[in-house]
Amino acid sequence: MSPFSTITRKPNRYSVVCEAAPKKKADSAAKRDRQAKKRQIYNKAKKFQVKTRMKKDIWKADFYVS
Template identity: 75%
Template sequence: MALHCLSASSSCLSISQRLKSLSLSCSGKSLAFSANVAVATLPKAGMSMRAMEKESSRRGSSIVCMAAPKKVDSAAKRARQAEKRRIYNKSKKSEMKTRMKKVLEALDELKKKAQAQADELDPVEKLIAEAYSAIDKAVKSGTLHRNTGARRKSRLARRKKAVEIHHGWYTPSLVSA
């Protein structure tokens, strides 16, 4: 069985340079060499073969295939890395959102209380510290942009200040210039 490979003339030259022990005839765009040598040598030379169609010839059946440089699995590796990062980033974002949600719910409850005391703000401040930590970790790992992290921390601080103003625990001072 003979193996015929179709390739561009520049590829013929690169194949013949890589495979000096083979006798290759490069006429136009086609190559011809024996199947057992091609199968044994081309994968080692960094070439991949892909069967395109089967033909019948006078000498028996032959396989028409493309000889092209073997692609490195860099795209597959990048896909695996991207999936790992996606899962890691998703967990960081989920943790941050959960902590922020707990802070906002605690502040809403505190704001709705009619007779709330200032010392009831201490557990909320601990929740805020945990949320700040989660936001800072997300920024540090590159999951969030630093401006996004700053905006979210500011949002929590403004909400806390609104609760303090609502209950009269904090009075903003007017600064005149």
């Protein structure tokens, strides 16, 4: 017999405490979702504006340098 066969493991005796978090109101969550979508569309548009402006400025700089 191997020496490891005599070792027995003790069962884990940890207690698990689960506290229920208060549920968020459905309407406020829906409002937050709507606002997030609006901000996402707005931010995406601004991002494209900045990219377009950068491309135009780089093109102008290259035009004047050449």
